[in-house]
Amino acid sequence: MEREFALRSPISRRRFFGTAGVTTLALASPPAFADATAQTSSLPTVNVRLTVNARQLALDLDPRTTLLDALREHLGLTGTKKGCDQGQCGACTVIVNGQRINSCLTLAVMHAGDEITTIEGLVEDGDLHPMQAAFVRHDGLQCGYCTPGQICSAVALLAEHKAGWPSHVTADVATRPALTDAEIAERMSGNICRCSAYPNIVAAIRDVNEGGRA
Amino acid sequence: MKPFRYERANGVAAACAAAAAPGARFIAGGTNLIDLMKLQIETPELLVDIGLLPLADIIESTAEGGLRIGAGVTNSGLAADMRVRRLYPLLSQAILAGASTQLRNKATTGGNLLQRTRCPYFYDTTKPCNKRAPGSGCAALHGINRMNAVMGVSDDCIAAHPSDMAVAMTALDARLETVAPDGAIRAIPIDALYRAPGNTPHIETVLAPGELIRSVLLPPPPQGRQVYRKVRDRASFAFALVSVAVVAEREGDRVRAARVAFGSLSYKPWRSAEAEASLEGASATRTSFDAAGIAALKNARGYGHNDFKIPLARRTLRATLADAVGV
Known part of the structure; x- marks a missing residue:
């Protein structure tokens, strides 16, 4: 990690x-x-x-x-x-x-x-990190002020999920939950977006998790 | 923020000795203390950083079949530990119901126990608060006291303890192992850690200056199903209005035994012997669960805006018990 x-x-x-x-x-x-x-x-x-x-x-x-x-x-x-x-x-x-x-x-x-x-x-060798690219692709922002925090949070979220961490919405905490939209939303609750770009933020994270275009 | 000196402790004895001095405070995750320092509610002269103490972040199995949790284990690390998730799911659920992942990644086990109240008047330095400024009065008593306590408090302070983790630990009969500056080690049942506010609400625990929580000991997991339920103003990242930790064992149509602890109702996680006695051998029905709620809250007192907590606690207990025993 x-x-x-x-x-x-x-x-x-x-x-x-x-x-x-x-x-x-x-x-x-x-x-x-x-x-x-x-x-x-x-x-x-x-x-x-x-x-x-x-x-x-x-x-x-x-x-x-x-x-x-x-x-x-x-x-x-x-x-x-x-x-x-x-x-x-x-x-x-x-x-x-x-x-x-x-x-x-x-x-x-x-x-x-x-x-x-x-x-x-x-950023690696001038290329956007896949999560940065996904936020751009999914329009996961409006004013952009919260975006760096959202992206850092989302990158770490995927690592936590990969490590099998449960969340508050995990029905059985002894299991390794699938990264549903509800799981993404709960795990991102520490990042507020006043423009309310949440649906597209969730879509960007889902896309990277599912191996979408980099 | 007021100026302070900063020291990184390289051993438990040195940390305790340094923190025993007047004006000194331990710092681990810092998520509560630094926030309070910015507001000058906390004004330490010396911060003793215990973040790197050896073995502080270890969770180990004990000979008696429980767990010893280092006080420096983060809330995230504790909630994600597979032994905790399998044997003490109540504890994982409670931790995951609190704060955000960013905060849980920094917040520690010891720090969570010692976090300070979220009473809005404790935070508002323009208002009286006996906890922040002893003798100044309690602005919450006749103020907007929606989040405040309804049990075990006094007219000098009606602040509630905000932890979720500690509520689960109280239901699990956790003990804290502490080290004093003279090297003495003692075990404190979690329920005995917190002092009732009385007329000295600024003294919150029985810990002596420089006494460090080294670890939390969980006895072997109790029989029965464990369920933590938190009721709050929004679905995530908010302090509880009421929370309930239940461990309940069903035998046929009856409750063989149950443990009940409430969060956000008092100055400490509130273990209810009355509810537990009421449930022992009772029929596994909503009528019994209602009776347990009435027993648990019989000495509760609302202060106006928080009157709703009393019926809410009863109903939350009923729902949590129904979930735990499968009614």
């Missing part, structure tokens, strides 16, 4: 990082928190080594920095979106060690050594 997510070599990240190896980005970074700006300069920072989209990075961060803010404000990976910032909307969903999480509800310092994949990391 990890390899499937972590060992991509996306082209898009090269826009942000020109060199190989561990890169220290702290001095080039803006403060992560509007409400902490006044205190930022005097606060001790901690050095955090993160692996983001298969790239090892070192950051000097205020310990308060969420993983979401580290990605967006310090690494320039703005594909991951900040919606509610309290774990309810799923716009900030990223994949950590093969599992989807809300990056707004975790601190970057807690992820030293973890393999983090963002929407930018799903």
Whole structure:
């Protein structure tokens, strides 16, 4: 499961990082928190080594920095979106060690050594990930703000289903359920789409699960 | 968020020692604590990260035929474990009824037990709350208290415990194994973990400063069918209005034995000895299930907006029992 997510070599990240190896980005970074700006300069920072989209990075961060803010404000990976910032909307969903999480509800310092994949990391050699292509094909979005979180969530969902995880709508939790539309809807309930593109999101996920065009 | 220091614990003893200091808090998944820190409801000076403690994420079979669940096992990992799914389906069902997959992937077993109430006045820092600011009063008592408790609470605090997982664990007679900063290990029945609010609702558990939940012990699975039923405002990703965990064993036309625990009715998962006594040997009929519901809720008290929880709990129990014993 990890390899499937972590060992991509996306082209898009090269826009942000020109060199190989561990890169220290702290001095080039803006403060992560509007409400902490006044205190930022005097606060001790901690050095955090993160692996983001298969790239090892070192950051000097205020310990308060969420993983979401580290990605967006310090690494320039703005594909991951900040919606509610309290774990309810799923716009900030990223994949950590093969599992989807809300990056707004975790601190970057807690992820030293973890393999983090963002929407930018799903592209492989310039080609869209099959889930990205399916969202385009099925028109699984309108405004697009929730889409990176939806896609990261959907990619991890398929891995969870492949691993046999049950869900709330699984009639018998001791079985490995088929990925019905009801299963997809339940498993995607952590990602809200205010444009309500849900039917097409479900169709895109179903298509990839059934081995549709990549 | 208030500034804090962050330490990653590399052993249980070091973690407990660090967390025993005033202003220190353990952090594991962080899905509840970080949310509360952003709102400055929680303002720790030191976070002790126990996310990587050795063996914390292991589920192992015990000699007595049960399971020992490391406190760091994620909610997802626990719900997906095939031993849990086969022997304790109640626990998988309860966990899967809570939160979203993203949250369950981070939330841990220990953290789920210690998550704080979702009372809207606890979250609203412009309002009085004895749990958040001791002595300030309870805005929920005469406020919009639709989600609040109806059993075992006081006029100082009517907050409900929001966990689903803990309700199943209560019905399964789980025990918690804790480690204190002096190295002492003790076992606490889950029902004894939570303190009634009384006039000190800010003190929520019997845990001492620095005392760490190391694991949860499940005894061998009980006889009978296990069913968890959650009633909420929408079909997924919402806290319960009422939930019921039932383990019921049928013998012919009778209920041989049953266990009943409710969620979202009290400051803790509410195990009902009254309902269980009422069901023992009773006919497997809706009349018996109604009688159990009346026994279970006889001391319940509504506070206005949450009056509906009392009949809803009775009806949910009836439906869950009917499902469990096949009526």
